[in-house]
Amino acid sequence: MRRTTRFAMAAVAGLSTVSLLAACAGGGTADNADAGGSLQVLFGTSGEAETAALEAAAEAWSEESGIEVTVTPATDLAQELAQGFATGEPADIFYVSPEQITALVDAGNLYPYADELESADDFYPELREAYTKDGVFYAAPKDVGALALAINLDLWEAAGLTDADIPTTWDELSTVAAKLSTNGVSGLTLSPDLARVGPFMLQAGGWVFNDAQTEATADSTANVDALEYVQGLLNDGSATLTTDLGVGWSGEAFGKQASAMVIEGPWLEGAMAADYPEVDYRVVELPAGPDGAASMFFTNAWGIAAESKNTDAAVDFVEFLTTPEQQMEFARAFGPIPARISAADAYRSEFPDTVAYLDGIEGSKTYPTIAGFSEVMADMNAQLFELKTADIPSLLGSVQKNLEALTK
Amino acid sequence: MRSIATAPRRRRRSREARGRALAGLLFVAPAVIILGVFLFLPILTAGWVSVSDWNGKGSPLQPGVEFVGTANYASFLTEEGLAQKDFGTSIRNNLYYVLVSVPLVTAIALALALMVNKSRRGNGVFRTAFYFPSVTSSVALTVIFLFLFNSTGVVNEILSLINVEGPTWMADPRGIFHLALEGLGIPKPAPGAGFEFWGVSWWDWLSGPSVAMTVFILMAALAASGTFMLIFLAGLQQISDEIEEAAIIDGTTRWQRFRYVTLPMLRPTLFTVLTLCMIGSWQVFDQIYTGSQGNPAKTTLTPAYLSYEWSFKSSDWGQGAAVSFILFAIILLFTLLQRWGLRERTSDRSGRLRAARTQKGDPSEDH
Structure with a gap:
């Protein structure tokens, strides 16, 4: 009797193990059958408006094409993409930014399709370049936006400034920033980031690389001048770093009216409308430096996975997403600026207040695409935390050393 | 038979x-x-x-x-460059985190356990209260700490009441030893001069945990001490009252009873707590991931977070995995060091007495 019970229990234990193993093995086989008729889109969303706009676009295209599209907002896009690539079943379409291109292409994860698009030449040349590696244009740009200067109009008037005082040179910027820095308000707020000191480097005629990205130029005198100019603003109290104000980004300081001016891109619009609708402000192009006007632009594109089982449908869908009409649709829904040149006029007439983000693109740059740049930039940003007291030539010297290691 | x-x-x-x-x-x-x-x-x-x-x-x-x-x-252990500097920085940060938080957490846990050990009225409430942070998710705790230690947060508000201008906490990359030296009027030496190891200058090795890292250490002291209090409590309950009574009859003071009776008998528990705490401290990740992502100025970068960053952000999966094995080796080494440090020393007199007692089959040694 006792033995039978024991045997029964052992049998149950054994069975449960078997079923467990079966459960483990079961995944991953069933869902390939209908892959011919569906697309997965993975994207990093800025909020509900973006998700809803993308869902609406997917639905509209699905009705037309008969192909089902699932859009999934990612909580951590890089990580979820990486998991997809590792399992061999990545999302068909995903957001990709220029600094990711090299790693994705080197790993063979990107399907090169953008050259074949009819509209390939209608994207801004700066954007085409940003998504091109070894002469191949990999991904169709989704949006673009250059950094511009946002000005709080109430604080501006309170400081006795008028339209004529809008800064167009570094000297004028210094003057208005100093005038605006009163009563605990910071004249200009910057995050300690290449993405905020970069425009000054470009305006001084410098940059971290030459155009071909074959030679590091971080320690040039133009870059030293640019950083010393920003350091000067910080030290005479006209500018503040976000880290010293205890805000996550400069838009927060701007919204709380703790800062009269900030350098931000089109994403500022959505944040201000959502969190600080009472702030009255305007956006102008960045002032020009000793070497003329320049800014930095930021962009995302539609990447298609090389492993996708449905690349033709994916290309069709991306073509639909990047039509001027659809890009304007997105602009209305959540603010991104169309990446198509032919949509520029429509954008200008419909959104006259934010054209500074579009006008700044010409002659501006985004992050270099060379492999390993993200780490070098992270190290540079870490040093910029102490920009106020840093020895600029040695700071740039260490960046130069790290960049030279990349070009070897 | x-x-x-x-x-x-x-x-x-x-x-x-x-x-x-x-x-x-x-x-x-x-x-x-x-x-x-x-x-x-x-x-x-x-x-x-x-x-x-x-x-x-x-x-x-x-x-x-x-x-x-x-x-x-080799890409980060022997080859000079950014990867090595990041690795060196992460080891420095985590080493300070371990060196400060392990003794701190252990001491607090032991003190709490001693306080709530004897059955007094209301002790149940305190036991629950002290243990509570341990069952709270570390993500929630991190978010609360971020609010508390914001430069315009509660902590700085309170400091301003006594006319102290608080630091920017989570945005302050300066080491606390560095700050102390600065307070004494000793300036930071010019950069680029002198000894470097793993891409980190001697000044950075010695400048201590950054202000931001100190916040994480304080958080560990709050969050982890409850768990270890419980382990100490279990150890203390094993020590029978007779032993303490005997010590009282011998005319010992409270401190003597703690130092020469309670603490030696807690040695196995102490080893468990120190080891667990040390392992947890070397693996610190979720606070960093939610709270700082290694910022400010990489002073909260830890090997575990670096492994994540190299793997998922830079697609250097091999390098990321390699860091985690180095971390494993470090933890093993530290555990062995602790074992050696807490070993029974049979050469001294108390050790011999202990050995004699163990032979007689003292139940409290059965860990």
């Missing part, structure tokens, strides 16, 4: 034993299989990734993924 058993009985018995062994095997099989599939296989795979050139596409075991020997390890 067994040797004189009759043959058929022996056979029956061995059959029974075999049956029992089989049943035993079946019963442990689920656990063994689960451990194998979810623990040993992933570790072996990670080990392979750390010596391969897998780039994150497809399975690391597929053909085409090449063996690269120790190249991934």
Whole structure:
């Protein structure tokens, strides 16, 4: 009797193990059958408006094409993409930014399709370049936006400034920033980031690389001048770093009216409308430096996975997403600026207040695409935390050393 | 007795034993299989990734993924460059985190356990209160700490009441030893001069945990001490009241009883707590991931977070896996050091007495 019970229990234990193993093995086989008729889109969303706009676009295209599209907002896009690539079943379409291109292409994860698009030449040349590696244009740009200067109009008037005082040179910027820095308000707020000191480097005629990205130029005198100019603003109290104000980004300081001016891109619009609708402000192009006007632009594109089982449908869908009409649709829904040149006029007439983000693109740059740049930039940003007291030539010297290691 | 058993009985018995062994095997099989599939296989795979050139596409075991020997390890251990600097920085940060938080957490946990050990009225409330942070998710705790230690947060508000201008906490990359020296009027030496190890200058090695890291250390003191209090409490309950009474009769003071009776008898518990705390401290990740992402100025970068960053952000999976194995080696080394540090010293007199007592079968030594 006792033995039978024991045997029964052992049998149950054994069975449960078997079923467990079966459960483990079961995944991953069933869902390939209908892959011919569906697309997965993975994207990093800025909020509900973006998700809803993308869902609406997917639905509209699905009705037309008969192909089902699932859009999934990612909580951590890089990580979820990486998991997809590792399992061999990545999302068909995903957001990709220029600094990711090299790693994705080197790993063979990107399907090169953008050259074949009819509209390939209608994207801004700066954007085409940003998504091109070894002469191949990999991904169709989704949006673009250059950094511009946002000005709080109430604080501006309170400081006795008028339209004529809008800064167009570094000297004028210094003057208005100093005038605006009163009563605990910071004249200009910057995050300690290449993405905020970069425009000054470009305006001084410098940059971290030459155009071909074959030679590091971080320690040039133009870059030293640019950083010393920003350091000067910080030290005479006209500018503040976000880290010293205890805000996550400069838009927060701007919204709380703790800062009269900030350098931000089109994403500022959505944040201000959502969190600080009472702030009255305007956006102008960045002032020009000793070497003329320049800014930095930021962009995302539609990447298609090389492993996708449905690349033709994916290309069709991306073509639909990047039509001027659809890009304007997105602009209305959540603010991104169309990446198509032919949509520029429509954008200008419909959104006259934010054209500074579009006008700044010409002659501006985004992050270099060379492999390993993200780490070098992270190290540079870490040093910029102490920009106020840093020895600029040695700071740039260490960046130069790290960049030279990349070009070897 | 067994040797004189009759043959058929022996056979029956061995059959029974075999049956029992089989049943035993079946019963442990689920656990063994689960451990194998979810623990040993992933570790072996990670080990392979750390010596391969897998780039994150497809399975690391597929053909085409090449063996690269120790190249991934060398890329940050021996080759000068950014990777080495990041690794050196992360080790420095975590070393300070461990050196400060382990003794701090252990001391607080022990103090709390001593306070709530004796049954007094209301102790249940305190036990629950002290243990509460341990069952709270570390993500929630981190978010609360971010609010408290914001430059315009509660902590600085309180400091401003006594006319102290608080630092920007989570945005302050300066080391606390560095700040102390600055307070004494000793300036930071000019950069670029002098000794460097793993890409980190001697000044940075010695400048202590940054202000931001100190916030994380305080958080560990709050969050982890409850768990370890519980372990100490279990240890304290094992010490019988008679021993303390005997010590009281011997005319000992409170401190003497703690130092010469309670603490030596807690030695095994102390080792457990120190080891667990040390392992947890070297693996600190979720606070960093939610709270700072290694900022400010990489002073909260830890090897565990670096491994994540290299793997998922830079697709350097081999390098990321290699860091985690180095971390494993460090933890092993520290555990051995602790064992050695807390070993029974038989040369001194109290050790001999202890040895004599153990031979007589003192139940409190049964850990």
